[in-house]
Amino acid sequence: MTNPEILNALAGAVIDMDEEAARTAATAAIETGMPAYEAITEGLVKGMQVVGDKYEQQEYFIPEVLLCSDAMIAGLEILQPHLPVDHNAGAEKVVIGVVQGDTHDIGKNLVKIMLEAAGYEVHDLGRNVPLASFVDKAEEVGASIIAMATLMTTTMEGMRTVVEELKSRGMRERTTVMIGGGPISQAFADEIGADLYAADANVAVRKLKNRQVA
Amino acid sequence: MTPKERVLGCLQGTKIDRLPSAPLVLNHCSRVAGVPVSRFNSDAEVMGKAQVAAWKRYGYDIPLMFTTTASVAEAMGTRLFFPEDDAPWVEQPVAEDPANLAKVKVADPWKDGRLPVYLNAAKHVVAEIGEQVFVGCIFAAPFTTASHLRGTEAFIRETYKNPGLVNELLDLSKASALALIDAMADIGVVPVIVDPVASSSLIGPRQFEKFAMPRINDIVARAHARGMPICLHICGISRPIIELMADTGADILSIDRIDMAEVKSLVGHRACLLGNVQPAETMLKGTPASVTAEVKAIIESAGDSPRGLIVSTGCETPFNAPPENIEAVMTATRLYGQR
Ligand code: B12
Numbered sequence: 275m276t277n278p279e280i281l282n283a284l285a286g287a288v289i290d291m292d293e294e295a296a297r298t299a300a301t302a303a304i305e306t307g308m309p310a311y312e313a314i315t316e317g318l319v320k321g322m323q324v325v326g327d328k329y330e331q332q333e334y335f336i337p338e339v340l341l342c343s344d345a346m347i348a349g350l351e352i353l354q355p356h357l358p359v360d361h362n363a364g365a366e367k368v369v370i371g372v373v374q375g376d377t378h379d380i381g382k383n384l385v386k387i388m389l390e391a392a393g394y395e396v397h398d399l400g401r402n403v404p405l406a407s408f409v410d411k412a413e414e415v416g417a418s419i420i421a422m423a424t425l426m427t428t429t430m431e432g433m434r435t436v437v438e439e440l441k442s443r444g445m446r447e448r449t450t451v452m453i454g455g456g457p458i459s460q461a462f463a464d465e466i467g468a469d470l471y472a473a474d475a476n477v478a479v480r481k482l483k484n485r486q487v488a
Numbered sequence: 489m490t491p492k493e494r495v496l497g498c499l500q501g502t503k504i505d506r507l508p509s510a511p512l513v514l515n516h517c518s519r520v521a522g523v524p525v526s527r528f529n530s531d532a533e534v535m536g537k538a539q540v541a542a543w544k545r546y547g548y549d550i551p552l553m554f555t556t557t558a559s560v561a562e563a564m565g566t567r568l569f570f571p572e573d574d575a576p577w578v579e580q581p582v583a584e585d586p587a588n589l590a591k592v593k594v595a596d597p598w599k600d601g602r603l604p605v606y607l608n609a610a611k612h613v614v615a616e617i618g619e620q621v622f623v624g625c626i627f628a629a630p631f632t633t634a635s636h637l638r639g640t641e642a643f644i645r646e647t648y649k650n651p652g653l654v655n656e657l658l659d660l661s662k663a664s665a666l667a668l669i670d671a672m673a674d675i676g677v678v679p680v681i682v683d684p685v686a687s688s689s690l691i692g693p694r695q696f697e698k699f700a701m702p703r704i705n706d707i708v709a710r711a712h713a714r715g716m717p718i719c720l721h722i723c724g725i726s727r728p729i730i731e732l733m734a735d736t737g738a739d740i741l742s743i744d745r746i747d748m749a750e751v752k753s754l755v756g757h758r759a760c761l762l763g764n765v766q767p768a769e770t771m772l773k774g775t776p777a778s779v780t781a782e783v784k785a786i787i788e789s790a791g792d793s794p795r796g797l798i799v800s801t802g803c804e805t806p807f808n809a810p811p812e813n814i815e816a817v818m819t820a821t822r823l824y825g826q827r
Pocket of ligand 1: 473641684687689806
């Protein structure tokens with residue numbers, strides 16, 4: 275296979291939810307000496323971007339997106355050992371979770387998948403996360419981004435508490451707070467002083483990438 | 489007209505005084521009774537009395553019994569967590585480890601989990617006000633129940649990766665649902681099946697048709713065989729599956745985020761429609777004025793739907809919504825829903 279063919283095969287395997295094909299194409303990439311970094315960003319991740327678009331257009335739904343991400347991970351597992359040791363040294367760290375009182379976690383999981391595909395190092399706290407844990411974890415791992423999700427109006431106020439907690443620990447300036455989920459809006463983000471709001475997982479990645487790091 | 493005559497007239501297409509109104513006032517009944525949600529959903533007497541009190545307070549046309557979509561799964565072995573004063577959630581799906589599949593058992597509605605709480609509460613409500621109203625009992629359809637037995641994300645993934653397991657869990661869930669339909673027929677309450685996990689917010693029409701729908705069809709058929717109408721509620725996004733929902737034969741389609749004029753033209757000739765004031769944006773955060781405006785818009789869009797319209801909320805009215813907003817649904821229906 276030529277390099278463009280391999281890249282197409284990697285992207286196609288992700289789009290077709292085909293783990294086996296992803297492994298085969300990843301192995302071919304290594305065998306032809308293609309840099310693993312290129313195979314990931316120009317192959318697997320490109321495929322995942324197409325998946326994101328198909329999701330936005332209601333051609334794919336959640337199970338399909340999850341299986342595409344499984345195929346991406348299958349390819350990554352083969353490629354990752356071939357990355358230069360320091361490839362991810364500069365990766366920004368994100369702490370993500372669903373705020374206390376809420377157990378809807380599928381949207382958050384999609385955001386996590388997209389962030390990882392975009393090269394972030396993601397620390398997932400899961401769902402029904404005690405509010406202080408967001409700040410504790412960010413401090414522990416040195417994360418510059420806290421991403422919070424909720425789908426319920428009854429729990430969204432918890433996000434404000436986390437922003438306040440960051441302030442009181444003197445971490446507000448160096449932490450980007452990104453929020454999302456059904457009832458969340460730009461207006462709510464402004465109101466509680468969060469930095470970013472995104473309506474879906476693709477936009478979340480775009481906004482994070484485009485933000486101006488102070 | 490009594491609420492019962494009004495709802496019957498609506499379903500049968502005979503003359504009614506005004507459109508029926510049945511906002512999904514569920515866990516909110518605990519507010520009217522002044523008890524924490526966790527007491528409301530674990531004691532049949534408390535639940536029954538709270539339901540009657542809420543009906544007397546608001547005067548809607550169908551009281552509906554409910555606390556969580558996970559009640560059937562609980563009766564089949566899943567462990568729930570009950571916050572002191574909020575709706576419960578799934579703590580430990582019984583078949584989170586598929587090795588535990590054998591531990592999943594078909595629910596006995598009069599014995600297992602909190603199903604007896606609902607059924608006995610429903611019996612109480614029927615005894616108190618059943619002359620005047622139809623009492624509805626809400627429970628999860630098999631796809632949603634099965635997702636609570638296995639864990640939602642694993643379950644929807646396995647519609648591709650392990651359809652055998654999915655079908656097994658669905659059939660067990662269906663058996664529980666059929667037993668519940670029979671129990672409800674015995675005490676004269678109308679079943680409402682809810683399938684949020686089968687909505688297009690999560691799965692697409694293909695998976696819906698393959699996995700969720702065949703079981704819904706069987707449940708609808710059983711309700712009809714027992715001489716009862718049945719309501720199918722799918723909250724979240726439902727536009728891609730609205731025609732399939734009508735194909736199930738459910739008498740009433742309860743819908744959430746969808747344009748009512750469009751629903752009317754697509755399926756209004758096949759089922760009565762129920763919806764769809766926005767639960768969070770309008771019922772919880774809105775004012776009586778915004779509720780009124782939304783009810784008016786819904787009636788303008790679908791008040792003349794061929795098989796009828798029941799004015800309601802798209803999903804559960806958040807339990808801490810202001811009472812004025814629930815009253816506003818009723819007042820606005822009386823105002824704009826005259827027939
Ligand atoms: C599936 C579902 C469930 C499943 C959840 C399974 C799971 N493990 O997640 C089950 C059946 C368990 C469930 C339970 C309940 N649910 Co529910 N559920 C839904 C439903 C139908 C779809 C949600 C979903 O997963 N969508 C798909 C995902 C992919 O979309 P998403 O989460 O919005 O995510 C996207 C964006 O929002 C964004 N995003 C998400 N997170 C983040 C985070 C960041 C940082 C960013 C930037 C972006 C972002 O990107 C995502 C992908 O593009 C919605 C209906 C609806 N209208 O949304 C109700 C809904 C969320 N549920 C609701 C309720 C009330 C409940 C219950 C309380 C019901 C009950 N009485 O038992 C319980 C919750 C108990 C609790 N405390 O947690 C209400 C919430 C009302 C409110 N606003 O307060 C809704 C809105 C239904 C309604 N119309 O009333 N539910």
